Amino acid sequence: MKVVVLGAGLLGVTSAYYLRQLGHDVTVVDRQASPAAETSFANGGQISVSHAEPWANPSAPLKVLRWLGREDAPLLFRMRADMRQWLWGLAFLRECTPARTRHNIEQIVRLGTYSRSMLQELRAARGLQYDQRAQGILHFYTSQKEFDSAEAPAAQMRALGCERQVISADEAVRLEPALAHIRPQLAGATWTAADESGDAQMFVRELAQRCREDGVQFLMSHTVTALREQGGRLEHVEATDADGRFLRLRGDAFVMAMGSFSPMLVQPLGIRLPIYPAKGYSVTMPVKDAARAHQVSLTDDEYKLVFSRLGDRLRIAGTAELNGWDRDLNHVRCEAIVRRVEQLFPGAGDSTRSQFWTGLRPATPSNLPLIGATRVANLFLNTGHGTLGWTHACGSGKSIARIVSGLAPEVDFAFQGAQPRSRGVLLPQG
Template sequence: MKAVVLGAGVIGVSTAYELAKEGFEVEVLERREGVGLETSFANGGQISANHCEPWAAPGVIEQALKWLGRKDAPLLFRLRLDPALWAWTLRFLSQSREEKFWANVAKILRLALYSRTALKQLRDDLNIEYDHLENGIMNIFRSPGAYEHALVRARAISELGFERKILDPKQCLEIEPALKGISDTLAGGTYSPDDETGDAYKFTTALYEKCKALGVSFRFGVNVFGLEHDQWKITSAITDQGEIKADVFVLSLGSYSKAAASGLGIPLPIYPTKGYSVTMPIVDMAAAPSVSITDDEYRIVISRMGNRLRTAGTAEFAGFNTDIDPARADMILQQALGVFPGAADSAQAEFWCALRPSTPDGAPIIGRGLQENLLINTGHGTLGWTMAVGSARIIARLAKGLAPEIDLNGLGWERFS
C-alpha cells in the first residue's frame, strides 16, 4: 500500500515515520528544499501538556479589547478586510464560553498527554538527540490577580487528571535559581515536572534520516495544488510536477492545508497566526534557565536548547504575511533578557517568525476526510510540536484500519460542519 504525505513539517515527517513503521510504502511531497523549514523550524520548543488551555477562553474578548491598538499586544488582530479571518473569529468567540472552553481543554490535554508519552517512547527506541531537556515547564505570574486565577485553573485542571504544582516565589527560585533577577516581581508560579523541551527542527531532521532508513522517499521542491477525487476516493495529488497516485493521502500542510483541501467537501477552519522567536547563544550558563519558563505577563516562553536560549511568543492575525516586524521581534527579545539578564548574547540574536495553523477551538483536526482514503493531520496551532508524535501514531493506525489508542471525539473536521 502506498501512502503520500503532503507536507514535511514536524507533523508530516512524524506521520511518514509512523506509516513506514506500519508497513506502508511512503512518499512525502514538500515544496521547500528540506524538512521542517516552515512553522516547525524555530518554535518555542515546549512539549507541553501544561499548555492545554486554548486562546478561546472566558474573558478573551475583554482581554483582546484591552490590548486593541497596543503595538506590544501579545494577541494582535490587524483589522483588515479578510472574510476568512472574520468567519474564523466568530467561530473562535463561540468557543470561549465556559463549557466549550473546558470541553476543549479536555480534548487538547488528552492528545497532548498521549503524544508526550509517544515522544518519550520514540526517543528511547530511536536514540535520537534534539537538545531535549526533561526538566519540566514553569509558568510564572507577576500580579497577585493573575496568580490567583492560575490557582483556580490548576485546581480545575487537576480534576481532568493533570497535576500542576503550585509554587510560591521561594519555590519558583528553588526549582529555577536563574529567576533570581526577577524574584521580587514574582507573585508565584505553577510547575508541570513531566513536560519537556527540545528543538523541533533538530527532531524533524533526525526523524527524516530514520524515515529514509525505512525507505521513505522525499520529493522536495514540489508544489501541491489540490487533490483529485471521485465520489469515494482521492485518486491523486495534483502538483506542479504532475499527478501523483497512491492508496492513502495524508494532509499535513500546516496553514496551507485549507487551500489544498478546497473542493473536498470538508470545512477546515484553519487561520494562520503569526508568532515570533528569537534565538541567542548562551554566554552565562548559570544565568540561563534549565527549566522552560512561560511568563504569563508577556505570554512568552523561554527555553534552553543546548547552548542556545530561545524565546517565542505573540500571536498576530494578519493573513499569510511572514515579514518580521522588527519592533515585535525586539519586544520579545527585551522581555526575555529582562527575565534572564546577562544569560545570552543579544548581538547574535536570530529572529524568526512563522504561521501557526490555528483552529477556532485550539485543537487540531485529526481523522478521516469524506473520502475514505483521505487522512487529515493538521491545524495543530500552538501545540504542533507537543502533539506531533501522538497525532502521527493515530493517523498511521487509522490508515492501517486499527483503532486509535485515544478517543478521537471532538478532534475530527465534523465538529465544524
C-alpha cells in the first residue's frame, strides 16, 4: 500500500519506519524543514516506563487548585474562553478517580514496557546513536507526603512488570552521588534500573536517515491544510509547499501523527479528539563541573521535572501549562527550572549558557495516547502521547504499522477501534 504519514516527529518517523519494514510505500509530510523540529526537539530525554502515574489521579484536583495563579506552578491551568480547554478539563477530572487511575497506569505500563523493548531492538538492529544511557531512572522526593503517596503506584507498576523499587534516601545517594548535596532534604526515592535516557531529536534524525535509505520519502516544509473525505474514505490530503504551491497527496492509507494539531485537522471529518496542548519547558546547559553533575536520569516528582545527561549537556524539562496553542517562552517558568537546578546541583551546569525551549505536548485527559483506527476507513491515529511520546514512540509506531497492515498489535493496549463510542466522538477504548 501507499501510506502517507502526517508528521515527522517521534511518532511519525517511527510509524514510517515500521510501515516500511512491512513493505509499504511510505511518504512522510511535515511543515518543518527537518524532522523532530517541534515537540520532539528538546524534550526531557527519558525512556521512563516508571513515569506511568498519570497527571489525572486522586491527588490532582486539590494540587491544581493550590497552583492556580502561580506562574511557576508545575501544572498551570491558565483559564481561557476556550471550549476545548473546558471540555478537556472536565474530562480530566473524570479521570481522577482511583479506579480510572489504576486502569490508566496499567495501560501506560503495558505500552511503555513493550515500547522500551522495541527501542532496544531497533537500536541494535540499525546502529543508532543518540547520547543514550541505559543507567535507569531515579525518582527522588523531598516531601515525605509525596514519597508516601508514591508507594501504591510503584507497587502496581511492579505487579505489571515494571520493576520500580522503593528505596531509602541513603540508597538514592549511593546510586547517584550528585544527590549528596540535598541528602538532608531527601525523604526517599524509587529506582527503575531498566529505564533509559537519550536525545530524542538525535534519535529521530538518525532514524529518518535510515528510513530514507530504506526508500521512505520525506516531504519537508510542506504544510498540511485539509483532509478530504469521499465515500467514507480519505481521498486525499491538501498541502502547500515552501513556495506556497498547492498540492494533493493521495494514498491508500493515512496516519495522523501531528500531535497537538491533530484535532483541528480531523474535526471536519466528524472526529473529535480529546487532545489539548500542554506546553512544556526545557533547559539545556553545558556541564560545568562533572563531579557535581548527575549521571543517572532523575525525576523530581514534587516539581514535575526530569533531568537527563546527554553527553556533555544537562537537559532539564517539565512543568505543564494549559494555555491553548501559545508557544511563547514564559521566562518566569524558565527561571523557576534553573532555580531548582541550582538548589539541587549547585555548580553542576553552566546556567549562564542555558538554552530555553518550549513545546506543545498533545495531552489527553487520561494520559493514554490515541492509537488505531477511526470512523474514516483509511485514516489512522498515532497521537495524544502527552509527556510520554519518547517513552511510547517505538511501541506506538510498530503497533500502528501492524494495524494499518491488518495485523494484530503485539501488546495488549486500549487501541482505538473502527467505530467510535458515540457519533462523531473518538474516545479511548477499554
